[in-house]
Amino acid sequence: MNNETAMNKETADITNPADSARNEAAMLPPVDVIEDANGITLYADLPGVPKDKLSLHVEGGNLSIEGELALDMPEGMDATHAEVSLPRYRRVFTLSKELDADKVSAEFNQGVLKLRIPKVAHLQPRKVEIRVA
């Protein structure tokens, strides 16, 4: 038991302190992912997250979406029923190599995030001709 706690502590220390938020519980935002010939479009629902509390990271082939909720609650409010009970959203996706991670563009409007990840230019579609000998 003791050993296990020590080990957990060690792994926690290895991680970048900036990533410490990753250990905190978060909600999984629902997403739609649509692929067309030129790239992928991702929509994510993050209601309650203001623009400045949304963070997007592309790192080592991973795309991570994180957002913190900021609701204006009156002072001394007691929650009587809560379906949204955690203060943040988080979701991580693995990008495949044909996607151009440097050219991700994002829009965030009324709690809906729209991400566009284009495919690497030289990998964009080309019709393969079939020659009949």
Next chain:
Amino acid sequence: MMHRSPFPRDLYAELSHLQREMQQAFDVSPSIRGMARGFPAMNVGGTPRSVDIYAFVPGIDPATLDVQIEKGVLTVAGERRVADIPEKATVHIDERAVGSFRRVVTLPDDIDPNAVEAKYRDGVLHISIARKEAAQPRRITIQ
């Protein structure tokens, strides 16, 4: 008591069923309106002066939302449309709620249905209903 799904190898159906049974077993008095899950997600809270309802409805034109208070019940209804899928596109993940929705919340007795404020920000509809004057705590001076 365990129900069997018609397709016994559908693990997800089994799991969600199990989850529902567990919830029912632990929830002392489940609401007559069901498991209270769905779209939009809702939080309800209160202070001595107001009752506050938060509906998580991202990406909606607030003008299309229908909010009504009738007979002590608050109804939030609307329709959600998502972007059209272009031709020759593949949908890999499809989790976001689409279509019309309606959710109903019972309000406490001491609210004033004429003192309601509704705001829409960051995809959250915040409805604040004042409690009646008479119901608010008052300090009594001793003479």
